[in-house]
Amino acid sequence: MRCKLCWRDAVEGEDYCTYHLEAYRRILEAYEDWRRAMDIGWEEFLREVSENPATGEWAREVALRLLGEFRSLSPSGSPFPPSPRRRRGTS
Amino acid sequence: MSRILVICEKPRAAQRIAEALDEGGKPLKRRMMGVTYYIARRAGDELVIVSALGHLYTVAQRGGRWTYPIFNFTWVPVHEADRRAGKRGVFIEAIKRLSRDVEGYVSACDYDIEGSLIAYNILRYTCGESSLKAARRMRFSALTRRDILRAWENMSGTLDFPLIEAGRARHEVDWLFGINLSRALTLSVKRASGFYRTLSIGRVQGPTLSFIRDREVEVRTFVPRPYWVIEAEAEIGGRRLKVEYAGGRIEREAEALEIERRCRGKVGLLKAVSKSRQRIQPPTLFNLGDLQREAYRVFRYSPSKTLRLAESLYLDAYISYPRTSSQKLPPTIDVREILSGLRETAYGPLAEELLSRKTLRPREGRMDDPAHPAIHPTGVAPKGLKGAGARIYDLICRRFMASLGEEAVRERVKAEIDVEGYLFHLKGGRVIEAGWMRFYRPYVREKEVELPSLEEGMPIRLLKVKAVRRFTKPPSRYNQSSLLKRMEEAEIGTKATRAEILDTLYRRGYVEGDPMRITDLGFAIVETLSHYCPEILSVEMTRSLERKLQAIQLGEVEADKVVEEAVEALKPILKRFKEREMAIGMEINRAIRGDIIRANTLGSCPRCGRELRIFRGRESGKRFAGCVGYFDGSCTVTYPLPQRGRIEATGKRCEVCGAPIIRVIRRGRRPWELCIDPNCPSKGVRR
Numbered sequence: 062m063r064c065k066l067c068w069r070d071a072v073e074g075e076d077y078c079t080y081h082l083e084a085y086r087r088i089l090e091a092y093e094d095w096r097r098a099m100d101i102g103w104e105e106f107l108r109e110v111s112e113n114p115a116t117g118e119w120a121r122e123v124a125l126r127l128l129g130e131f132r133s134l135s136p137s138g139s140p141f142p143p144s145p146r147r148r149r150g151t152s
Numbered sequence: 153m154s155r156i157l158v159i160c161e162k163p164r165a166a167q168r169i170a171e172a173l174d175e176g177g178k179p180l181k182r183r184m185m186g187v188t189y190y191i192a193r194r195a196g197d198e199l200v201i202v203s204a205l206g207h208l209y210t211v212a213q214r215g216g217r218w219t220y221p222i223f224n225f226t227w228v229p230v231h232e233a234d235r236r237a238g239k240r241g242v243f244i245e246a247i248k249r250l251s252r253d254v255e256g257y258v259s260a261c262d263y264d265i266e267g268s269l270i271a272y273n274i275l276r277y278t279c280g281e282s283s284l285k286a287a288r289r290m291r292f293s294a295l296t297r298r299d300i301l302r303a304w305e306n307m308s309g310t311l312d313f314p315l316i317e318a319g320r321a322r323h324e325v326d327w328l329f330g331i332n333l334s335r336a337l338t339l340s341v342k343r344a345s346g347f348y349r350t351l352s353i354g355r356v357q358g359p360t361l362s363f364i365r366d367r368e369v370e371v372r373t374f375v376p377r378p379y380w381v382i383e384a385e386a387e388i389g390g391r392r393l394k395v396e397y398a399g400g401r402i403e404r405e406a407e408a409l410e411i412e413r414r415c416r417g418k419v420g421l422l423k424a425v426s427k428s429r430q431r432i433q434p435p436t437l438f439n440l441g442d443l444q445r446e447a448y449r450v451f452r453y454s455p456s457k458t459l460r461l462a463e464s465l466y467l468d469a470y471i472s473y474p475r476t477s478s479q480k481l482p483p484t485i486d487v488r489e490i491l492s493g494l495r496e497t498a499y500g501p502l503a504e505e506l507l508s509r510k511t512l513r514p515r516e517g518r519m520d521d522p523a524h525p526a527i528h529p530t531g532v533a534p535k536g537l538k539g540a541g542a543r544i545y546d547l548i549c550r551r552f553m554a555s556l557g558e559e560a561v562r563e564r565v566k567a568e569i570d571v572e573g574y575l576f577h578l579k580g581g582r583v584i585e586a587g588w589m590r591f592y593r594p595y596v597r598e599k600e601v602e603l604p605s606l607e608e609g610m611p612i613r614l615l616k617v618k619a620v621r622r623f624t625k626p627p628s629r630y631n632q633s634s635l636l637k638r639m640e641e642a643e644i645g646t647k648a649t650r651a652e653i654l655d656t657l658y659r660r661g662y663v664e665g666d667p668m669r670i671t672d673l674g675f676a677i678v679e680t681l682s683h684y685c686p687e688i689l690s691v692e693m694t695r696s697l698e699r700k701l702q703a704i705q706l707g708e709v710e711a712d713k714v715v716e717e718a719v720e721a722l723k724p725i726l727k728r729f730k731e732r733e734m735a736i737g738m739e740i741n742r743a744i745r746g747d748i749i750r751a752n753t754l755g756s757c758p759r760c761g762r763e764l765r766i767f768r769g770r771e772s773g774k775r776f777a778g779c780v781g782y783f784d785g786s787c788t789v790t791y792p793l794p795q796r797g798r799i800e801a802t803g804k805r806c807e808v809c810g811a812p813i814i815r816v817i818r819r820g821r822r823p824w825e826l827c828i829d830p831n832c833p834s835k836g837v838r839r
């Protein structure tokens with residue numbers, strides 16, 4: 062299986078290669094910090110991160126993909142990120 | 153009367169040495185087969201002074217096919233191993249003829265591992281084994297007449313065998329690693345894809361590339377965090393001055409907004425003013441790494457460029473030998489004599505001032521080098537020095553004089569302002585005693601903020617208070633200077649080879665730009681190796697070999713034993729590689745293809761939005777840009793391209809017509825950017 066975002070092989074049972082998976086893990090971690098720092102929901106957080114020039118390119122690619130996924134999955138805009146397990150079940 | 157052959161490392165060094173050694177100062181200049189040599193007279197002896205052209209011999213495979221593993225090697229003339237080095241064959245032939253009827257030999261190559269090995273190989277393979285016993289070694293750290301004569305008087309009775317052995321082992325070990333791993337990589341790709349591309353990795357290159365990779369992953373997966381700072385300005389004595397919120401970074405937005413709300417437009421009280429004096433020590437003398445880093449900081453010169461320039465200054469006898477680790481100056485070097493020499497230059501007044509002092513001791517660093525002192529000017533006044541060489545010389549001279557200067561003193565002022573229970577700081581500072589800084593200008597980093605007079609208890613009005621959101625930053629990518637430092641800290645490579653290793657990473661297409669970005673190919677090499685032979689990337693293996701090589705120099709281990717150990721270390725790695733050759737080749741090949749596609753993509757098609765790529769016309773062979781829709785006939789957008797130079801995507805779009813902006817890079821010219829569409833109205837003026 063290819064990574065959904067690049068030419069590398071995906072980690073077994075995952076959508077992403079090791080690098081994009083690492084970026085995904087760091088996005089989830091960052092979300093916790095952002096929520097402690099300010100009043101912000103998942104979608105707005107992803108938008109902020111994907112537009113921030115300091116965001117690394119792999120993190121940005123993951124953020125954009127999550128943003129697209131989130132918009133198609135949850136039109137009401139839940140403030141919580143879909144859990145990785147659920148995400149995999151629906152894709 | 154004896155005839156003595158003196159072997160030097162480079163033609164310019166041979167000339168200097170000949171001029172210094174000839175009693176009349178005018179050696180006879182002769183040519184043999186196009187190679188210049190000199191005849192000098194000294195104490196009744198005839199000295200034949202000839203130069204090499206760096207290494208004339210190299211390690212090469214002994215027979216057999218282009219494959220791996222290869223552990224069978226021999227030393228051969230460089231021009232036999234590398235056809236581009238044809239000129240060196242003439243040097244070997246000329247030296248062979250000149251060595252007839254010679255009774256003694258002197259190695260006068262640069263005094264370090266490489267120099268010792270260069271002379272040794274020439275003696276052994278060109279002049280014959282017996283010459284080794286009749287050879288002596290000159291040791292010098294600068295090419296001034298004084299240094300050369302002193303080296304001649306104090307010659308050692310034999311060659312410096314520990315140094316030679318260390319050099320021989322280093323070359324053999326590096327060759328074994330380089331040839332085997334590079335062939336393994338190249339052949340794996342050939343086997344997987346059928347096409348040939350030179351790939352290489354070496355003993356030091358591996359860990360270095362790995363450093364760059366690790367940093368790149370950190371940068372690319374970085375997610376910024378928000379924090380807030382309070383930006384504030386105060387009015388004091390009719391001036392607007394920046395004040396800092398003493399609490400520093402604020403983690404929560406609500407707290408930042410609260411401070412802003414409570415302090416905005418308020419008048420605070422100056423609580424305390426404190427003044428302190430900071431003594432700033434002179435900088436230490438340069439070793440090669442320090443010089444390379446400083447030249448990068450102030451001129452943005454690459455480490456290899458700085459080394460090249462410094463070497464040229466050394467050959468002109470303007471500075472001491474630059475390939476040194478030392479930050480020290482032994483007492484045998486006469487600082488006053490050097491300064492007297494500098495009196496004749498633009499540094500006259502500064503040198504004069506130093507000379508008027510009773511004691512002169514430079515500030516030394518911790519690092520030492522058994523063979524050479526820190527880099528310093530020789531005192532020989534440069535003639536006609538221009539451009540980059542003059543800059544490096546200036547930096548070295550000023551650093552030398554600065555290291556002899558006295559401490560600088562800086563006064564720091566800090567005031568505390570209380571606004572509604574929140575503390576703000578007002579900071580200023582100025583140099584009150586310039587000390588060594590006068591010698592090192594314009595290379596001193598100075599930040600001056602002079603404050604108006606302040607009194608405790610005075611009211612201070614805040615003009616502006618604003619909570620500003622900022623973001624944490626990713627770690628910075630390595631630039632050539634910080635990577636060099638990282639290699640030094642990890643103790644991999646030598647002062648003489650590190651800059652060259654960085655150049656190789658660029659040449660092989662593993663990294664690009666400065667700061668350095670690793671390419672997909674570079675990634676693939678590191679990933680593949682970390683998968684199948686992680687030892688190659690590990691600092692530990694490289695460092696432990698490095699230490700063994702140093703132990704040879706100290707006479708603690710035998711060279712052959714270290715080379716044998718390297719072979720034993722390589723065997724299992726290469727066996728594993730061979731077993732997985734196909735898988736490795738496929739992995740790397742995918743990255744090469746990805747890189748090629750990326751390098752050929754110039755942006756998106758202004759008509760249909762798909763990729764615009766560089767293609768070559770089947771008949772004309774000329775390159776042009778075309779939409780990928782061209783293949784299925786769905787889009788026909790094409791543009792002509794400049795035929796010379798490299799073309800890159802910029803990621804920008806033309807503001808006039810929306811087509812991509814491309815960058816054209818030609819050797820020796822400043823890169824320029826232009827809209828890809830030749831009919832774009834933005835070019836109306838030029839057409």
Ligand SMILES: [Zn+2]
Nearest residue numbers: 064067078081
């Ligand atoms: Zn990926």
